[in-house]
Amino acid sequence: MSGRGDDIGTNLRDAARAGSGYPLAVVVVLGAAVALLPLRPFLEAPTLMLAFVPVIIVLARFFGIGVSALASVLAFFAIDFLYLQPYYRLAVGSFPEWLGLLAFLAVALVSGQQTALLRERERTAERRRAELALLNALTERIASAGSATEIAEFVVARAQSVLGATRAAVYVPGEGSEFPLRLANSGSTSLSAGEIAAAAWVIKHGLALSPGGSDGASGATPSPATEAVGAYIPLATADGVEGVLHIVVPDFEAQADRISPLLGAMANLVAASFQRQRLEESAARAEALREADRLKTTLVSSVSHELKTPLAAANARITGLLEEPTIEPERLHAELADVSRDLSRLNTSIAALLDLSRLESDAWRPRFELHELDEVLGTVVANLPSDQASRVKFALTDEVAYISCDFAQLARALANVVDNALYYSPPSSPVWVSSRLVGDRLRLTIEDGGPGVSDAEKERIFEKFYRGVASSQQPGGTGLGLAIAYEVVRTHGGSIGVEDAQPTGARFVISLPVAESTEEMS
Amino acid sequence: MRILVIDDEKQIRRALQSVLNVRHYDVQLAADGQEGLELATSLTPDLIILDLSLPDMSGMEVCRMLREWYHGPILVLSVLSGDEDKINALDYGADDYLTKPFSTGELLARIRALLRRMQGTDTSSPEMDVDDLHIDFGKREVTVRGELVRLTRTEFDILAVLARNVDRVVTSRMLLEAVWGPEYVSDSQTLRVHVSHLRKKIEMPGDIPRHIVTEPAVGFRLVSHNEAT
Numbered sequence: 001m002s003g004r005g006d007d008i009g010t011n012l013r014d015a016a017r018a019g020s021g022y023p024l025a026v027v028v029v030l031g032a033a034v035a036l037l038p039l040r041p042f043l044e045a046p047t048l049m050l051a052f053v054p055v056i057i058v059l060a061r062f063f064g065i066g067v068s069a070l071a072s073v074l075a076f077f078a079i080d081f082l083y084l085q086p087y088y089r090l091a092v093g094s095f096p097e098w099l100g101l102l103a104f105l106a107v108a109l110v111s112g113q114q115t116a117l118l119r120e121r122e123r124t125a126e127r128r129r130a131e132l133a134l135l136n137a138l139t140e141r142i143a144s145a146g147s148a149t150e151i152a153e154f155v156v157a158r159a160q161s162v163l164g165a166t167r168a169a170v171y172v173p174g175e176g177s178e179f180p181l182r183l184a185n186s187g188s189t190s191l192s193a194g195e196i197a198a199a200a201w202v203i204k205h206g207l208a209l210s211p212g213g214s215d216g217a218s219g220a221t222p223s224p225a226t227e228a229v230g231a232y233i234p235l236a237t238a239d240g241v242e243g244v245l246h247i248v249v250p251d252f253e254a255q256a257d258r259i260s261p262l263l264g265a266m267a268n269l270v271a272a273s274f275q276r277q278r279l280e281e282s283a284a285r286a287e288a289l290r291e292a293d294r295l296k297t298t299l300v301s302s303v304s305h306e307l308k309t310p311l312a313a314a315n316a317r318i319t320g321l322l323e324e325p326t327i328e329p330e331r332l333h334a335e336l337a338d339v340s341r342d343l344s345r346l347n348t349s350i351a352a353l354l355d356l357s358r359l360e361s362d363a364w365r366p367r368f369e370l371h372e373l374d375e376v377l378g379t380v381v382a383n384l385p386s387d388q389a390s391r392v393k394f395a396l397t398d399e400v401a402y403i404s405c406d407f408a409q410l411a412r413a414l415a416n417v418v419d420n421a422l423y424y425s426p427p428s429s430p431v432w433v434s435s436r437l438v439g440d441r442l443r444l445t446i447e448d449g450g451p452g453v454s455d456a457e458k459e460r461i462f463e464k465f466y467r468g469v470a471s472s473q474q475p476g477g478t479g480l481g482l483a484i485a486y487e488v489v490r491t492h493g494g495s496i497g498v499e500d501a502q503p504t505g506a507r508f509v510i511s512l513p514v515a516e517s518t519e520e521m522s
Numbered sequence: 523m524r525i526l527v528i529d530d531e532k533q534i535r536r537a538l539q540s541v542l543n544v545r546h547y548d549v550q551l552a553a554d555g556q557e558g559l560e561l562a563t564s565l566t567p568d569l570i571i572l573d574l575s576l577p578d579m580s581g582m583e584v585c586r587m588l589r590e591w592y593h594g595p596i597l598v599l600s601v602l603s604g605d606e607d608k609i610n611a612l613d614y615g616a617d618d619y620l621t622k623p624f625s626t627g628e629l630l631a632r633i634r635a636l637l638r639r640m641q642g643t644d645t646s647s648p649e650m651d652v653d654d655l656h657i658d659f660g661k662r663e664v665t666v667r668g669e670l671v672r673l674t675r676t677e678f679d680i681l682a683v684l685a686r687n688v689d690r691v692v693t694s695r696m697l698l699e700a701v702w703g704p705e706y707v708s709d710s711q712t713l714r715v716h717v718s719h720l721r722k723k724i725e726m727p728g729d730i731p732r733h734i735v736t737e738p739a740v741g742f743r744l745v746s747h748n749e750a751t
Contacts, residue, residue, distance in 0.1 A: 347623050369711070371736075372718060378731040379738060382745065385627070394729045400722075408605075408738035 021063030025071040028055060033078035045083050045097065049104040052079070056108045060115035068112030076105045131262050134162050138266060142273040148172065151273055152184035152243075155266060159247050160186055163259060167230060167248040171199040172274065173241070180244065194229070199244045202232045206241045210252070233263050235271035242274035307349060314342040352480035355412060366406035366491055370515055373403055373435055373442055380415045388422050395434040401442050404515040405492055413488035416481035417446050417496075417508050425450035425505065440514050441494075447507040453498050461498060462486040485510075523637065524548040526567035528558030528584065529599065530577050538571065541626050547633075555579035562588060569636060572616070573599045574607045582610045589615035595636035599624075605739045612693045612740065619691065619740075635689045650685055652746045655724060655733060657685050666724050676701060677720040680713075684734060684744035693741040717742060 032055065036043065052075045060068030077090075080101055085093045092098045141154050152170035159168035171180040180199045198209055209232040230248030234241050245267055249259060317339050321327060327335075374396055381389050403410075421431040425448035432447040453461055462482050489496045494512035501507040525547045527538050532553075539549045550565055552558035555576045562570060570588065574581030585596060595617040600608045608619050617639075618632055648660045656665045662678050664671050673681065679701040684692055694710045702709070717734060725731045735743050 344625075351623075367739075369714070371714065374730050375718070375721070375736050378734075379736045381730055382735040382743075396728050396730070398727055400718075407736065411738055 021059065021067035022070060025059055025063070025067045026074060028059070029071050029074040030078060033075070033082055037082060040083060043083065045079060046100060048079060048083055049075075049100070052104070053108060053111060056112050057115045060112040061119050064119070065113050065116035068116055069109060072105060072108035072112055075108060076101065079104070127258070130162060134158055134262070135265055135269065138269050142269060148274055148277055149183050151270060155245065155270055156184040156186050159245075163247070163249055163262070165247045165249050167246070169195070169199075169246045170235075170243060170270070171196075171203070171246065172243040173203050183243070195246060198232050199246060202234050202244045203241050206234050206236050208233050210256075231263070233267045235267050235274060237271045237275045239275060242271045242278070245270065307346065307353075310342040310346040310349070314339045314346070317342075349480070352484060355480075355484050366409055368404045368406055370402040371405055371407055371410075372401065373444060373512070376405070376407060376411050376414060377433065379407075379411045380418055383411075383415065384418075384422075391422060391428065391430055392418060393430045393432050395432065397435045397437050397442075399437045401437055401514040402516045403442060403492070403512050405512075406488075409488045410492060413485040414444075414446075414510075416485045417510070420481055421446050421448035421450070421506070421508070424448060437514070438511075441511045442514050444510045444512070445507055446510075447501045447505060449501075449505045452500055452504055453506045458498050462496065523569070524550065524565060524567045525569045525571060525633070526550045526552065526558065526561055526565060527571045528552045528555065528561075528576070529571070529573035530554055530575070531573070534573070534599075538629075541629070542633075545630065555581070555584040558584060559587060562592060566592075566594075568594055568640070569633060570594065570596045571599065571633075572596055572611075574611055575601070580607075582607060582614055585611045585616050586614045595640055597632055597636060609693055609695070609740055612691060613695050617690055639688075639690065650688075652685060652688055652744060653733065655685075657681065664724070671723045673720065673723060674716075676716050677723070680716055680720055681724070681744075684742060688744050688746050691737045691741055691743045695741075697741060 029052070032052070036048065056068050056071045056075065059071050080090060080092060081088060084097055084101065092101065137158070138151075138154065141151055146154070152172075155170060156168040159165040165186070167186050169185045170183045172183055174181045178200060179196060180203055202209055230246060231252060233245045233247070235243040235245060245263070247263065249255065252259065317335050321332065321335055377394070377396075381392055384392070418431065418433070425431060429449045433444070434447075435442060435444045437443075462485070486496055489510055489512070492512055494510060496508065496510045499507050499509060523546075525542055527535055527542075527549060529535050529538070529551075530553055535551045535553070539551060542549045550561055550567065552561045555578050558570075558572070558576075561567075570592070572581055572584060572588075576584065581598060581600075585598065588596060596615065598608065598611045598616045598619045599622055600611075600619055601622050608621075612619065617636055620629060620632060648658065650657045650659070654667045658664070659682060664673055664678065664681060680697060683697055683700045694713055695707045698707045698709060698713055702712075706712075721731045721734055724733055732747070733744060735745050737743055
């Protein structure tokens, strides 16, 4: 493919070189005529004429009809002048020689013209092939679902190799900005204000700007054509302009007939692919929004209970206390301790709800970075009250495994699971956290000595606002912690489940994909 | 000890006042940035508690202006979603932060740590102990539980910066600037890799990092556990 592409490039350069064919023809024909002068006594004029025909054909093959015609006429005069008596005069001695000479001229002209014609056809065919191949490759590239940037880079590269462009670039409309965004650019050319203005103009008006400034850009709308160098082709679809292809081809006007249709076809293909990608993106966004909406509805419907219960409890206790004329200090302290617990439950609920709503809304995009799980667990424990922190015991793998994670999110998820274990197991009993590398996944287990989770509950425990049977005997807990953990682990490409621990208790198992090992990182 | 509280929410001001008064701190209150700056100049408090969301000016701006002359500790209060503000405030010279809502216990612990640092810290001391870590700044040597560990230059520099700010959060930006220089402040992946190597050498194998704790999205903190309460 690239070989054929190069042919076209060569042909273009040939065309540019045709000018240098004329002096060459003069030198070759006159040179040969003069060089053969010492052999004149032994050379018959017809032999010489025959010898010139291939030379003229060769010139026609490489430089086209103009050069070969000049060579024919020059040869005609050279033979007449140097090889036909009387020498050094244009007159010709005999009538047959005249006829011969005229015949030579006719043969030379006709064969030159035929050769040039043949060459022209050949080249047109080659060019067509190359152009078709280019469009084919472009279609393939687009079909293989390359990104817009990849497609733009491909177009820029091929515009240079196939069309001989000295400069090419692809622009797309900037998001929320009147200035277009450059997706791909040839060479190291820096941004030029004129070029950006021209691209912006084309995006806005959907009209092409060409070197002559004649295309479309005439009439009422003033175009920035003064600054524009090269052609700006809108990547337009029926829905609007998806971008601009900027291309500078030397001698564009002379080749416009040939290049324009190809550029048009390329522009259409690229425009269609850009449009398709844009539509796919907005469809995905709409889907995400619908999903977020659905979750929000569920959330709102169940949230009031979570917030009202502790608030009502605290309020009841405090108003009760205010009505009592005298209270013993011990009872006051006990009541206040209960109020404090209610409020901290409310606080946890609100924090969890905020977490969850951010997690589920489109606004909170996880920021993935490479971290070790040990580090995340370190932060989790550092944020626990010290009496609780000392209950958590670790047995972590020595192997170094980096996980691609949003640190804060994953820390919150793990904190929820650890909190859950601390909460549902006897006070001061340990919670065991261990990790192990299993293939390309890191398996983390959090095990407690609590009552465990019944089989019926194992399914539902990660649902929003589901609180275990055990929790009905204990206040606190929001029914959101594990749902958040589930959601976060899922966004990290991991899984979370719960199984029975021996002899008693629950074992939460979290499996996360490992991104890299140390060796690759350092 | 005099503490200036700059917070626009009346309930928080009153709560902080009563909680801190009971612990015998002398508490002064300011409701916005302007008043806060004025009171800070006239009272020269021993510590300033600054809420980052103020009605008249940004907390970061207050922090920057305070730091032009005020050398005492500044503790900033932020909400969960205010990571950016928090990091900026720390980069502008705040000493630590608390995320609302916080417990009184947390608040008092932070205040104690900051005041202790202010009084007791001789930032030029040639040697230092943090739990089972012993750091000799002059010889550039570190021993863990009595054993000498070999640290690279960069690892030692990171540990030194954290140690000079023990119990205080150090932003990634501050660390990168102090160890690599101001032109490297955005290279946080490199920092994480070096911190990871440093942890391998000073933390217990099989356990979580106990000395150097990551503050999500902000930076790192070297923790001393033998806090006197």
